[in-house]
């Protein structure tokens with residue numbers, strides 16, 4: 640925990656929707672007058688695209704077909720831990736960007752598949768916001784969960800996650816369905832071993848569940864819309880959460896367990912604002928007092 644310089648960590652697999660959720664956080668920060676600095680998890684990949692391709696081949700040749708961007712060793716997690724720790728202690732740190740496509744290339748002046756240079760965070764921020772694959776990892780080498788003060792999991796059920804990934808990678812990153820399918824398969828071992836365990840470390844998980852048939856995500860023609868889904872919101876520690884308030888404010892919601900509510904998909908933004916605003920306010924208030 641880094642009370643003086645708090646860290647929010649939003650974790651999800653590739654295509655889960657963490658970038659989408661980031662915009663909800665940005666609305667809260669803007670409305671509450673909070674100055675944030677942010678990290679995209681992909682900035683802490685260990686290899687650029689060409690080197691990753693070579694590394695994949697090396698692992699494949701050595702009889703390890705499961706190496707992927709989800710694997711701990713494909714990412715600079717010790718460096719990420721250092722950035723979390725330094726930010727928590729000093730409010731300072733650095734990040735960079737991994738450039739996925741031409742749009743990002745134009746914005747950053749770096750070609751796709753490469754990293755930008757490292758850049759220092761702006762001074763005097765109120766908090767650090769991380770979104771990505773590994774922000775709550777606990778393993779033999781690092782404990783990122785321990786350094787984050789508010790931990791959020793973004794976890795659509797897996798068919799929906801695959802549908803979202805396939806559509807996004809085809810539409811904005813120029814990959815074919817077959818190429819994305821290969822990536823999903825290759826990443827499965829690390830998905831189970833490196834990504835999923837983090838959702839037991841998170842304080843709140845948002846799990847989108849479609850109410851239309853997604854049984855074959857590889858041929859789905861579009862991503863189920865918010866109106867075609869529900870969201871299960873699960874609190875690790877439900878003490879202090881005002882469930883009657885939430886269920887009365889979020890039309891069509893109900894409690895499905897003592898620590899979980901279900902909301903209509905089109906109320907996700909509202910629910911996040913109602914749930915997260917007081918938690919973020921408290922983090923910033925406590926930090927100013929510390």
Ligand SMILES: Nc1ncnc2c1ncn2[C@@H]1O[C@H](COP(=O)(O)OP(=O)(O)OP(=O)(O)O)[C@@H](O)[C@H]1O
Nearest residue numbers: 651652653654655656657658659803807862864865
């Ligand atoms: N709640 C939602 N309703 C409808 N579509 C969504 C929702 N959340 C995400 N999507 C769609 O899913 C796709 C993937 O979302 P997004 O880019 O936010 O994922 P991500 O977790 O940031 O992925 P990556 O880490 O690989 O960049 C996008 O096309 C996005 O529009």
Ligand SMILES: O=C(CO)[C@H](O)[C@H](O)COP(=O)(O)O
Nearest residue numbers: 653681688708737739752772
């Ligand atoms: O979304 C991802 C991980 O979160 C990408 O798959 C990863 O960043 C590698 O990108 P690319 O395969 O385009 O080089």
